[in-house]
Amino acid sequence: MLAKRIIPCLDVDDGRVKKGVNFVNLTDVGDPVEIAAEYQKQGADELVFLDISATNQKRQTTINMVEKVSRQVFMPLTIGGGIKSVAGMDRLLKVGADKIAINSAAVNNPQLISQGAQKFGNQCIVVAIDVKKIADKYVVYVNGGQKKTDLDAIAWAKKVVELGAGELLVTSMDKDGTKDGFDIELYQALNQVVDVPIIASGGAGKVEDFSQAFLKADVDGALAASVFHFGELTIADVKKSLKSKGVIVR
Secondary structure (H helix, E strand, O other), rough: OOOEEEEEEEEEEEOEEEEEEEOOOEEEEHHHHHHHHHHHOOOOOEEEEOOOOOOOOOOOOHHHHHHHHEEEEEEOEEEOOOOOHHHHHHHHHHHOOOOOEOHHHHOOOOOOHHHHHHHHHHEEEEEEEEEEEEEEEEEEEEEOOOOOEEEHHHHHHHHHHHHHOOEEEEEEEEOOOOOOOOOOOHHHHHHHHHHOOEEEOOOOHHHHHHHHHHHOOOEEEEEOOOOOOOOOOOOHHHHHHHOOOOOOEO
């Protein structure tokens, strides 16, 4: 078994880290560079930086902010937000990104997944999928969770992997910011159709939620924001708990 990853996430809006519940009512958390440096000290396995207003503002992820964050961390850095071209991916990789996350752009232009994978390698392309459960179906949302699509999330996940995605970052919008645990059924369903690493996002509230995600849903990474941002949990707390339950962590 590969070591499981604990991944803090910086949702950045207008140069500040923000956090809300169910993708709305965002509150200011702090400076991305300072927060990234703190997660480096805590021993995070990776860091995800999402420019959550870039797509809706029709702009590229802020390059200089990514560059500043990348100077603070020596762990893998995944960057997403407003990336619409291979050239845009290239710019971010050159200033310190290790992996590129695409969401809305992948839905609007699925071939961008293949183009990025061919140029930079599958391991570099992360497809982020924002999911809301409607009736009995998991539905894909884009534009920072503001726009519903007709895509079934499970079928979409299978397609993006076929196109070359090397990893999936799947956020349950229903669970986002609620702190009542990850959507285990969602990740179990995804694991039945794809064979690439899956990062679970949305719902982390206590240390047991992480072990549930790894032991019941068999995800490869668990992402959290508010519980780490506000000091309710530390990376060390989570890893200690996971080790006690037999989960391999770094």
